[in-house]
Amino acid sequence: MDRLDAFNKGLTTWAQWVDQNVNISQTRVFFQGISPTHYVGKEWNEPRDNCNGQMQPLSGSTYPGGSLPAASIVSRVLSSMKTPVYLLDITTLSQLRKDAHPSTYGAAGGSDCSHWCLPGLPDTWNQLLYAALSM
Template identity: 65%
Template sequence: MAMVVELSEQSCNFFQGSWVYDESYPLYDSSSCPFVEPEFDCQKYGRPDKLYLKYRWQPSGCDLPRFNGQDFLLKWRGKKIMKDTLSTLRFEDYGVTIMYYRTTYLVDIVSEKIGRVLKLDSIEGGSAWLGADLLIFNSWHWWTHKGSSQPWDYVQEGDQIYKDMDRLIAFSKGLATWGRWVDTNINSATTKVFFQGISPTHYQGQDWGGSSSKSCYKETQPVSGSTYPAGSLPQQAIVRSVLSNISKPVYLLDITLLSQLRKDAHPSAYSGEHAGNDCSHWCVAGLPDTWNMILYAALS
């Protein structure tokens, strides 16, 4: 069964709402945070405006609680939390370990004689996730990469090897493999599993009612209201379909719509490591903090 996050206020959907100006934002100064990676540190790398930092997500029927780090650590004392980029933070006073394991496709990429093979039905790397008390997965961003940024040369399903495959079809097959892994390996009594929804891009201005020549560059305000002109993404349907076929509870953090509304929240030209116009990653401080607040609310 697939479950959108069940929160204590059952009448409230944290994923439906709008962005409102809030003078108290941002809640922290990114320059004082040693964990912000260069490609997300927009203020450090010259972004001239700060209005994008002043918006708070307001759900339609309730308020989103602010993240309380100490409360979070107390509730997860002695636990291991794993996300999807390789790194480890240990809060020894609380016995909390947060591990980031980078596996961009969830399924395996294996070096063979013919080259690097993306194996849509193999997930041996999943052994690294065992033993965690909380698992937070996401995927899709890398499935669209081609050329020199594509980390594989061939795609394999069963005994069939392909030079390429429709990326939505490949994503669906790979995610289904992950779903079977969850059913086989997760003990729901001891491990909570979350899947973070699709993080959108803003390269096409017509998606939000702008001109076709526009991108996220020099955008300084969110899309107003609570709907996105371009509508939902086909990847969202794939995620929901795969989750609906998993027998173990997997909680969907459905952050796509609230992120679609933030055309202003990308690094664009102000990234420390990405040349050109980056309209796929997000500034920190910024939108990802809201994702974390929703996760915090879901775990409270």
């Protein structure tokens, strides 16, 4: 099965469960957006690079590589739900942080472009969650 088809099926199943089982008078539902990777430098106009050795975030507020295909699935499924879901949309702000992966700061020998340094970007995600909980 194609991974995006599997993601769509899983997210749709989750959405149906939430719509059938969550009491919205007692519960708020949050969904964290897609955490991107930075293995493919052509996405930010550096075709020979990946996250390894990147020391600066991308400038601007849009990602040159565009949105992730899975992000449109998230948007479509969440908008079809009867239960209100607050999307913690961390995708674009995380796409801009090609510098925030551990391979940049760790020992040589590999490129870990899918995990994030702590403290760092995941703390920003937590601040967004805290702000949303405070509303």
